[in-house]
Amino acid sequence: MKKIGFLSFGHWSPSPRSGTRSAGDALLQSIDLAVAAEELGADGAYFRVHHFARQLGSPFPLLAAVGAKTSTIEIGTAVIDMRYENPLYMAEDAGAADLIAGGRLQLGISRGSPEQVVDGWRYFGYRPAEGQTDADMARGHAEVFMNVLKGEGFAEPNPRPMFPNPPGLLRLEPHSEGLRERIWWGAASNATAVWAAEMGMNLQSSTLKFDESGKPFHVQQAEQIRVYREAWKAAGHERTPRVSVSRSIFALVDERDHAYFGGDEDSDKFGYIEPEKRAVFGRSYAAEPDALVEQLKGDEAIAEADTLLLTVPNQLGVEYNAHVIEAILKHVAPAMGWR
Template identity: 80%
Template sequence: MKKIGFLSFGHWTPSPQSQTRLAADALLQSIDLAVAAEQLGADGAYFRVHHFARQLAAPFPLLAAVGARTQRIEIGTAVIDMRYENPLYMAEDAGSADLIAGGRLQLGLSRGSPEQVIDGWRYFGYQPAEGETDQDMARRHTEVFLSTLQGKGFAQPNPRPMFPNPPGLLRLEPHAEGLRERIWWGAGSNATAVWAAEQGLNLQSSTLKDDETGEPFHIQQAKQIRAFREAWAATGHTRTPRVSVSRSIFAIANDHDRAYFGRSGDSEDQVGFIDDKTRAIFGRSYAAEPDKLIEQLRQDEAITEADTLLLTVPNQLGVAYNAHVIEAILTHIAPALGWR
C-alpha cells in the first residue's frame, strides 16, 4: 500500500444530529478536512460528485480551493459522471485547478451510476446521439476530454484576433502538463476495467461492483484489478498505472469510536439489483480494535492488489472527528499494511 487518502461524499442535512447542515458547511469543511489530512500525513483528499442531491456537486471550485490551501496532498474526484459534462469546458476547469494545485490533481471519471432523478443529464442539455446509450455518451465525452488534455491545437484562429495568437491551430488554455496521465476511471465491472486500461486510464474501484462470479466482494475486486493490469500490459503502455480501492474502515480506539461504529464490525457483503438488469455486490465495512482490524484487512485481497486506499469518511460527524478517524488509521493500521 503506497498511498492512503480519504473520500468524502460531502453530505449535508439540516438534522440536529448533523454537524454539516448547509451546502456551505459541506464545502468549507471539505477544505478544512483536506488541510487536516495533509498535516496528519495522508496522501490524498478525494471527493464524490452527485447531482440533484444534498452532496458535493460541481467539483472544480472545491478542488481549486483545496489546492490553494494545501501544499503536498493529492486532490481528486471519485468520480465525475461524464454524462453531465461539457468536455471542453471541463478541460479548462481541470487545467485551472491543476495549475493552482501545482500539478496535484487526480481526476476520477465514470460513465455514471443510479442517480436521484430520471435521466438527470437531459436537464443539463445532453442526450445520446442516435444509436447511443447514455453510457456511450459518457465515453464519447470522456474521449473528447482526454484528447483535449493532450494540449494539441485543433481550433482555427481568427485572422483578426483581439490578441496576438501563436502560430497554427489553437488549443484550449490553460493547459496543465501531465494531467492526462492523472486521469482515472471508476469501473463497475471487469469489462469496464479492461476498457480503462486500453484507454490509458488509472483504475478506481469502489465498494460497489457488478456481481460477476458470486464470490466475496474483495475477491471479485482483486480479479478486476488483475484483469486491468493484464490489459494494460497487453496494450503496451509505457508507464505504470495506478489502482485505488475505497473502503469504510474504522479503528476502535476510544469510547466515542465504539459508540459510533462498534456494531459495524459484523458487517457483511450485500447483494442486490441497482437497476432492472444489474446484480451488484456491495463490500462490507470494517470496524474493530487495531490488532483485529489489521488481520482483517490483510485478508482483503483487493487492498493487497491496489496501490492506493481511499477511506470513506462520515463527513457529517465533523472535521475534528474525521481527522481523528484518519489519524487512527495512519497511526495504528497503515504501517502494518506496508504504508511507508
C-alpha cells in the same frame, strides 16, 4: 507502501443531529478536512460528485480552493459523472485547478451511478446519440476529454483575432502538462476496466461492482484489477498505472468510535442498483486495531491496489474525521506494511 487518502461524499442535512447542515458547511469543512489530512501525513483528499442531491456537486471550485490551501496532498474526485459534462469546458476547469494546485489533481471520472432524478443529464442538455446508451455517451465525453488534455491544437484561429495567436491551430487554455496521466476511470465491471486500460487511464474501483461471478466482493475486485493490468500491458503504455480501491474502515480506539461503529459484524451484500444488473457491495471494517489488521490482511483487492481511499462520515465533523484518518495512519498502516 500504499498511498492512503480519504473520500468524502460531502453529505449535508439541516437536521440538528448533523454537523454539516448546509451546502456551505459541506464545502468549507471539506477544505478544512483536506488541510487536516495533509498535516496528519495522508496522501489524498478525494470527493464524490452527485447532482440534484444534498451532497458535493460541481467539483472544480472545491478542488481549486483545496489546492490553494494545501501544498503536498493529492486532490481528486471519485467520481465525476461524465454523462453531465461538457468535456471541453471541463478541460479548462481541470487545467486551471491543476495549475493552482501545482500539478496535484487526480481526477476520477466515470459513467456515473443512479442519480436522484430520472435521466438527470437531460436537464444539463445532453442526450445519447441515436442508437447509443447513456453509458456510451459518458465514454464518448471521456474520450473527447482525454484527447483535449493532450494539449494539441485543433481549433482554427480567427484571421483577425482580438489578441495575437501563436502559430498553427489553437488548443484550450490553460493547459496543465501531465494532467492527462492523472485521470482515473471508475469501473463497475471488468469490461470497463479493460476499456480504461486501453484508454490510458488509471483505475478506481469503488465499494461496489457489478456481480460477475457470485464470489466475495474483494475477490471479484482483485480479479478486476488483474484484468485491468493485463489490458494495460497489452496496450503497450510506457508508464506504470495506478489503482485505487475505496473502503469504510474504522479503528476503534476510543469511546466515540465504539459508540458510532462498534457492534454487529458487517458482510458483503448483493442487490440491484439498476434493473437486471446485480451488484455486490463490499463490507465495512470496524474493529480494535489488532483485530482490524487481521481482517484487512484477508482483503485481496486492498493488497492489489497501490492507493486506498477511506470513506469518511463527513457529517460527524472535521475533528472527528481527522481522528478517523489519524487512527488508520497510526494504528493500522504500519502493521499492514503501508507505512
